[in-house]
Amino acid sequence: MNKKFKFAALTLITSFFLLVPTAAQEEAQTKQLDLENGLKVFLYNRGRLPRINMAIAVNLGSKDETDETSGLVHILEHYILFRGTESQSGTEITQDIRQHGAYFNAHTEYDLAVFDLSLPSEHVDFALKNQKEILFNLKITKEELENEKQVILEELNQLQDDPFRYATSLVYQNLFQNHPYQRPIHGKKEIIEAVSVEQMENFYRKYFVPSNCTLAVVGDFNIEEMEEKIKNTFGDLKSEGFTPAKFEKVPRLEKTIELEREMDVNVAYLVIGMIAPDYNHSDRYAIDILTEIIGRGINPMLLPRLRGRRDLIHRASMNYSSHKYGGAILIYLTLDKKHLKSARRETINFLKDARRENYSAKDFRGEYQMYALDYLESARNQIKFQIQKSQEQSLNIARSLARYMHLNEDSERGSFLENIEKVSSSDLRKAAGKYLSAGRYVIVSISPKKEK
Numbered sequence: 099m100n101k102k103f104k105f106a107a108l109t110l111i112t113s114f115f116l117l118v119p120t121a122a123q124e125e126a127q128t129k130q131l132d133l134e135n136g137l138k139v140f141l142y143n144r145g146r147l148p149r150i151n152m153a154i155a156v157n158l159g160s161k162d163e164t165d166e167t168s169g170l171v172h173i174l175e176h177y178i179l180f181r182g183t184e185s186q187s188g189t190e191i192t193q194d195i196r197q198h199g200a201y202f203n204a205h206t207e208y209d210l211a212v213f214d215l216s217l218p219s220e221h222v223d224f225a226l227k228n229q230k231e232i233l234f235n236l237k238i239t240k241e242e243l244e245n246e247k248q249v250i251l252e253e254l255n256q257l258q259d260d261p262f263r264y265a266t267s268l269v270y271q272n273l274f275q276n277h278p279y280q281r282p283i284h285g286k287k288e289i290i291e292a293v294s295v296e297q298m299e300n301f302y303r304k305y306f307v308p309s310n311c312t313l314a315v316v317g318d319f320n321i322e323e324m325e326e327k328i329k330n331t332f333g334d335l336k337s338e339g340f341t342p343a344k345f346e347k348v349p350r351l352e353k354t355i356e357l358e359r360e361m362d363v364n365v366a367y368l369v370i371g372m373i374a375p376d377y378n379h380s381d382r383y384a385i386d387i388l389t390e391i392i393g394r395g396i397n398p399m400l401l402p403r404l405r406g407r408r409d410l411i412h413r414a415s416m417n418y419s420s421h422k423y424g425g426a427i428l429i430y431l432t433l434d435k436k437h438l439k440s441a442r443r444e445t446i447n448f449l450k451d452a453r454r455e456n457y458s459a460k461d462f463r464g465e466y467q468m469y470a471l472d473y474l475e476s477a478r479n480q481i482k483f484q485i486q487k488s489q490e491q492s493l494n495i496a497r498s499l500a501r502y503m504h505l506n507e508d509s510e511r512g513s514f515l516e517n518i519e520k521v522s523s524s525d526l527r528k529a530a531g532k533y534l535s536a537g538r539y540v541i542v543s544i545s546p547k548k549e550k
Contacts, residue, residue, distance in 0.1 A: 129321050135337040136309025139328055140499045144492055145318040150222045151493040152315045153214040154229055155500035157342050158305040159207050160285075161278040161423070169285015170293060170301050173243075173250055175204045175211050177298075181242045183235045188242070191232060198224050201493075208279050209422045210504055216493045219318045226331040229313075233306060234335055238298050250290050257284055261367040262430060264359075265542040269371035272355045272540045273426055277348050307338040314499035316492040348373060348424025351538040360547045365412065366435040367544040370445060374418055374425030374533055378507045382420055383517045384529035385427065389418040390477035391457060391526075393429060397471065399455070403448045404431070410441040422505050427533060435545050442541060449539075453531035458523035474523055481518055 129141045158171055179202065181188040195202055200217035213233060215225055257263050267282050274280045313332070315324060351373050375381040392399050393416020404411045411433040418427050433441050459472040488494050511517075 127321075129325065131325060133308065133329060133333055135333065135335050136307075136340075137332055137335070138312040138503050139325075140312070140314045140503060141319075141321050141324050141328075142314070142316040142495065142499065143319060143321050143324075144316050144495070147492075148219045148318050149216060149492065150219050150225055150315065150317040150319065151214070151216045151496045152225060152229065152313065153212055153493070153496040153500040154233060155312045155314075155497075155504055156211045156213075156233075156305060157209075157310045157504050158211050159209040160281045160283045161208055161345060162305070162343065163278075163281055163285075165281075165289075167289065167293075167297070167301060168281050169250065169290045170298065171211055172206045172283060172285050173246055173290065173293065173298065174302055175206045175213075176246050176249060177238065177243070178213065178232050178236060179204050181246060182237055182239075183231050184237045185235065186231065191228070194224070195228065200225070205497075206283050207421075208283065210501060212497055212500060214493055214497055222319065222324075223327065226327055230331055230335070233311075234308075236302060236306070238295050238302065240295050243293075243295055243298060247290055247293070250285070251287060254284055254287055254290075259361075261361055261363055261544045262369065264361070265367055265369040265544055266428065268357055268359075268542045269369055269428060269540045270426065272357070273351060273371045273373060274348055274424065275351075277424070278345055279348060279421065279424060304340075307340045308332065308335045309337055309340045310342060312500045312503040314496045314503070316496040316499065345423050347376065351536075351540070354537070354539050354541065356541045357543070359542070359544050361544050363544065363546050366433050366438050366546065368431040368433060368438060368441055368445075369542045370429045370431075370442075370449075371540040371542075372427045372449075372533055372536070372538075374427040375420065376424050377420040377422050377505045379420075379425075381529050381532065382425070383514075384521050384525045385418050385425070385533060386481065387474065387477045387518065387521055388452070388526055388530060388534070389416050389427065390480055391473040392416050392452070395473075395477055395480050397473075397476070399473065400429070400445070400448060404441060404444055408437075408440065410437045410444060438543050438545070442543070446539065449530075449534040450537065451535075453527050453535045455527065455530070456523070457526045461523050474521070474526065478518055482515060485515065 127143050131139050131141075133139065160168070160171060163170060180192070182191065186194075195215075195217075198217050198221040200215055200221070202213075202215045204214070205212045213229065215229060217225055257267065267284075271280050271282060313328065315328070374385055393414060398414070398416070400414050400416065404414060411431050413430075413432045415430045416427070417430070419425060429445060431441055431445070458474040
């Protein structure tokens with residue numbers, strides 16, 4: 099099951115970046131519609147392969163939990179995938195899905211819960227009925243809830259054993275202090291152990307209503323026929339008049355927070371987190387490029403600074419995640435314990451210097467332009483490649499569309515690549531000064547346990 103804290107290059111680009119209908123797209127290829135019960139639908143006819151890919155996103159994430167319900171979204175995600183409904187057992191549902199040659203998965207996030215399914219086009223009727231059945235006709239029993247609790251608790255134990263996932267969780271909890279994003283996606287052990295069937299049912303029935311969901315279908319199909327199938331399948335679900343909660347933006351971090359932990363590891367780990375722009379903020383494009391330039395890409399700027407003559411680290415990477423109400427930039431370092439203080443100092447100094455760097459060849463004059471590394475152009479090209487590669491998988495597009503319909507607040511946003519092209523070296527320095535050089539960080543260091 100895919101979870102957060104994966105350090106993939108497309109963390110931000112999983113947002114719907116390129117498929118907003120434009121004049122270049124034929125009208126018959128895409129269609130958006132709202133059913134009478136409030137379900138929002140996006141159809142994208144992409145007839146390259148005879149396959150249907152669909153994703154349903156529910157406006158329910160860890161942000162919607164309280165201290166008394168922390169972890170319930172995660173339990174529901176598991177339960178929906180593997181347990182039963184009013185008419186079928188979990189085993190029967192899984193067998194049906196496998197027999198139809200389908201791939202299925204789910205993801206718990208800070209903003210949303212996303213459920214996806216991919217299978218041959220000939221089984222589209224089954225796919226629609228299956229998603230309706232497992233998402234809107236769930237049956238929660240004490241026995242199966244207890245079984246699922248044990249699975250979740252084991253995942254929590256695994257989280258404690260993974261240094262980067264554990265450190266990332268600590269960074270988020272401290273970076274987003276006094277905000278709903280502070281609550282961990284995996285939940286709290288004591289809440290998970292104590293949750294009852296009645297609590298789960300009330301939580302489920304509150305949020306799993308059509309007006310709180312979006313459906314994206316991408317693949318080989320006729321738009322008009324698919325629209326009719328969706329209306330026939332989901333149209334009889336009742337509208338519950340649900341009004342989703344709204345939240346404040348993530349507040350600025352007031353001071354640097356440092357945490358030290360020990361684990362059963364052979365090397366040390368250092369994670370440095372910063373507040374970043376949210377999903378709808380115009381600065382997100384500059385941060386995307388900076389992330390590529392500094393900690394990803396072909397020649398990341400951070401590596402020479404940390405390796406150099408002293409060879410302070412083994413590996414380094416950088417990640418930017420945007421959520422609806424805030425974002426996070428994280429730098430991950432693997433190193434020897436003896437270099438923790440030096441690597442921390444050099445990384446912070448680098449971040450503070452980032453507002454004065456030359457990122458483009460145009461920042462240099464005369465013949466110096468010929469020899470300067472054009473980090474900006476290189477990052478743009480790498481991001482274009484990543485997007486093109488991601489678009490090869492229609493299920494990725496379906497997930498992105500389902501998320502986009504919930505998260506986007508800017509109807510004039512334009513495509514992701516159009517906005518990337520507009521970013522200048524000056525924009526990068528401004529964004530670096532605002533987010534990287536602010537001087538307030540969450541720093542988590544994990545060291546090998548001391549020998550007794």
